Amino acid sequence: xxxxxxxxxxxTTTRSRLPRINRRAQFxxxxxRADLLVTLLWxxxxxxxxxxxxxxxxxxxxxxxxxxxxxxxxxxxxxxDFILVxxxxxxxxxxxxxxxxxxxxxxxxxxxxxxxxxxxxxxxxLLLIGYGxxxxxxxxxxxxxxxxxxxxxxxxxxxxxxIAVVVTSLVAVRRKFSYEGWHLVHLLSYVxxxxxxxxxxxxGGVLAEGTVQRVYWIALYxxxxxxxxxxxxxxxxxxxxxxxxxxxxxxxxxxxxxxIHLKGSKLRSLGTAGGQFFxxxxxxxxxxxxSHPISLSAVPTDTTARITVRDLxxxxxxxxxxxxxxxxxxxxxxxxFTDAARTAPKMAIVAAGVGVTPVRALxxxxxxxPGEATVLLRASSDDETYLWDEVRxxxxxxxxxxxxxxxxxxxxGPSWMPEEDARRGVTLRSIFPELGDSDLYLxxxxxxxxxxxxxxxxxxxxxHQIHAERxxx
Amino acid sequence: MRTRAVLGSIFAxxxxxxxxxxxxxxxxxxATTATSTTTPTTTTSGGNSGTSSxxxxxxxxxxxxSGTTTAAPVAPTTGxxxxxxxxxxxxxxxxxxxxxxxxxxxAITDVTALQLTNTDGRSVQISNYAxxxxxxxxxxxxxxxVSNVGGATYTSQAYLQSLQSALDQAGF
Numbered sequence: 001x002x003x004x005x006x007x008x009x010x011x012t013t014t015r016s017r018l019p020r021i022n023r024r025a026q027f028x029x030x031x032x033r034a035d036l037l038v039t040l041l042w043x044x045x046x047x048x049x050x051x052x053x054x055x056x057x058x059x060x061x062x063x064x065x066x067x068x069x070x071x072x073x074x075x076x077x078x079x080x081d082f083i084l085v086x087x088x089x090x091x092x093x094x095x096x097x098x099x100x101x102x103x104x105x106x107x108x109x110x111x112x113x114x115x116x117x118x119x120x121x122x123x124x125x126l127l128l129i130g131y132g133x134x135x136x137x138x139x140x141x142x143x144x145x146x147x148x149x150x151x152x153x154x155x156x157x158x159x160x161x162x163i164a165v166v167v168t169s170l171v172a173v174r175r176k177f178s179y180e181g182w183h184l185v186h187l188l189s190y191v192x193x194x195x196x197x198x199x200x201x202x203x204g205g206v207l208a209e210g211t212v213q214r215v216y217w218i219a220l221y222x223x224x225x226x227x228x229x230x231x232x233x234x235x236x237x238x239x240x241x242x243x244x245x246x247x248x249x250x251x252x253x254x255x256x257x258x259x260i261h262l263k264g265s266k267l268r269s270l271g272t273a274g275g276q277f278f279x280x281x282x283x284x285x286x287x288x289x290x291s292h293p294i295s296l297s298a299v300p301t302d303t304t305a306r307i308t309v310r311d312l313x314x315x316x317x318x319x320x321x322x323x324x325x326x327x328x329x330x331x332x333x334x335x336x337f338t339d340a341a342r343t344a345p346k347m348a349i350v351a352a353g354v355g356v357t358p359v360r361a362l363x364x365x366x367x368x369x370p371g372e373a374t375v376l377l378r379a380s381s382d383d384e385t386y387l388w389d390e391v392r393x394x395x396x397x398x399x400x401x402x403x404x405x406x407x408x409x410x411x412x413g414p415s416w417m418p419e420e421d422a423r424r425g426v427t428l429r430s431i432f433p434e435l436g437d438s439d440l441y442l443x444x445x446x447x448x449x450x451x452x453x454x455x456x457x458x459x460x461x462x463x464h465q466i467h468a469e470r471x472x473x
Numbered sequence: 474m475r476t477r478a479v480l481g482s483i484f485a486x487x488x489x490x491x492x493x494x495x496x497x498x499x500x501x502x503x504a505t506t507a508t509s510t511t512t513p514t515t516t517t518s519g520g521n522s523g524t525s526s527x528x529x530x531x532x533x534x535x536x537x538x539s540g541t542t543t544a545a546p547v548a549p550t551t552g553x554x555x556x557x558x559x560x561x562x563x564x565x566x567x568x569x570x571x572x573x574x575x576x577x578x579x580a581i582t583d584v585t586a587l588q589l590t591n592t593d594g595r596s597v598q599i600s601n602y603a604x605x606x607x608x609x610x611x612x613x614x615x616x617x618x619v620s621n622v623g624g625a626t627y628t629s630q631a632y633l634q635s636l637q638s639a640l641d642q643a644g645f
Contacts, residue, residue: 043482053497205596
């Protein structure tokens with residue numbers, strides 16, 4: 001076993017002149033795009049409110065009833081805009097993925113969910129109150145007349161569906177569902193958003209026929225549904241048909257861990273970077289209804305690819321026994337756990353357990369001079385040193401330093417490492433003396449990873465230099 | 474970068490809101506000027522054809538409402554002339570409003586809405602709710618001097634304005 005060193009001695013390396021990539025400039029470009037996206041997100045919310053203002057809505061907010069009604073309409077517009085943004089974020093658009101990464105897109109999507117629902121609910125309640133006040137009904141009694149408006153029954157159904165979608169996604173509730181059950185309910189959000197459109201166009205005057213507002217709003221809907229349709233449905237089908245991926249072989253590399261070898265055609269044209277993942281669907285009677293996001297454990301060649309999975313659930317257990325020849329549909333590549341995400345000249349890589357898979361591919365794919373990359377592999381027992389031999393070989397060939405740590409988590413010191421190392425005074429800084437000048441790549445189970453990440457933050461490593469891939473669900 | 478995104482968001486949002494606000498003011502202004510009326514042609518008595526229906530150029534709505542006047546041509550006196558009179562079309566930002574009134578025996582016997590606000594579902598609902606109430610009020614008070622229906626200010630004002638123009642024709 002290679003060993004850990006609190007103060008690793010520098011091995012002198014002949015600096016082979018690799019094409020120098022200006023990581024900082026590359027990152028600055030990406031950061032600019034990311035900032036632009038954030039700006040667009042908020043500006044689109046403001047634009048939704050501006051639609052109401054452009055309609056002359058402010059002039060109607062002069063009475064109490066008018067104010068409540070106006071505010072209700074405004075919140076509905078902003079809430080719907082956020083839901084459309086959520087659809088765009090969930091569409092896995094390649095440009096978005098390259099800019100902010102799949103994880104951050106999904107995190108933003110999740111963060112918008114509850115606020116968007118609250119805005120829509122406030123929209124409904126405020127309009128019931130506002131309409132009720134102007135006609136002299138109480139808000140409950142106003143439900144009747146409101147349902148009598150054309151397109152309103154659909155909107156009520158849409159709201160009900162939206163509540164179901166968000167409630168099933170609350171962390172506490174979501175745990176009670178299987179992934180498939182949750183996903184099925186989640187698909188209803190498309191229906192909910194579509195059902196809401198007719199009443200937006202017909203009930204209020206904000207999006208009246210012949211207005212610029214109406215054109216803009218419909219364009220937003222087309223953008224959101226268009227990106228879902230293109231990147232979640234059409235694109236994966238086309239890619240799957242084009243690359244004709246099938247299972248070439250399944251091999252167990254450790255108890256409960258399986259490598260699935262795949263073959264296909266023109267795989268190189270997918271432009272996969274080491275560290276990325278695909279969403280795979282294995283077409284057997286027992287597995288076709290469940291898709292799996294799994295990282296490649298090696299950079300694909302033009303005709304072969306490999307993934308390595310651990311039995312974390314019934315689903316991944318079933319796919320580890322798929323027969324040779326099984327057709328596989330693919331969606332991807334996704335993720336920013338790649339060389340392209342680098343912001344600093346050096347690399348510091350930490351992987352635990354089966355988290356080694358994208359790290360193995362990342363190391364293979366990344367461009368660095370000897371001595372510029374340091375890898376730390378972590379396992380809780382000798383049985384879990386998956387793919388370590390391969391990582392060792394790549395590290396040796398490319399001149400990356402490699403350290404390993406085996407053992408249960410320490411009760412003292414940095415608890416993400418084994419007790420023995422913690423007692424010897426090993427720290428993140430002693431393993432990666434040039435951490436400040438490095439991009440830190442972390443991959444492993446969430447609870448473990450959070451500890452390493454917190455450690456790195458405590459050392460003052462800026463957010464953009466931390467790249468984490470969590471293995472959960 | 475964080476700050477750049479925050480500042481960018483704030484300024485872009487403010488910019489968009491200001492544009493919306495300005496557009497809204499412009500829309501309200503043009504809607505106010507467009508609350509013009511189109512006077513229907515009346516052919517009550519031969520000499521009265523001076524008021525042609527081309528009216529003021531009223532924005533979007535250029536309905537040349539043809540006032541159907543089936544009245545017995547009696548020279549205008551202090552009393553009202555029996556007959557049915559269509560009022561002028563009053564354009565509101567929620568759509569045009571036009572009212573027709575029937576005078577019989579010197580009294581208002583019927584008020585019918587020929588056009589009511591129609592730009593959106595809510596406006597249609599408000600007008601449909603307000604129109605019978607207004608008609609009832611007009612019949613009982615025998616004038617256009619009735620109060621607005623709550624929650625239907627635009628419809629009420631336009632309704633009564635159109636009604637008044639019809640009553641004027643009738644010499645009521």
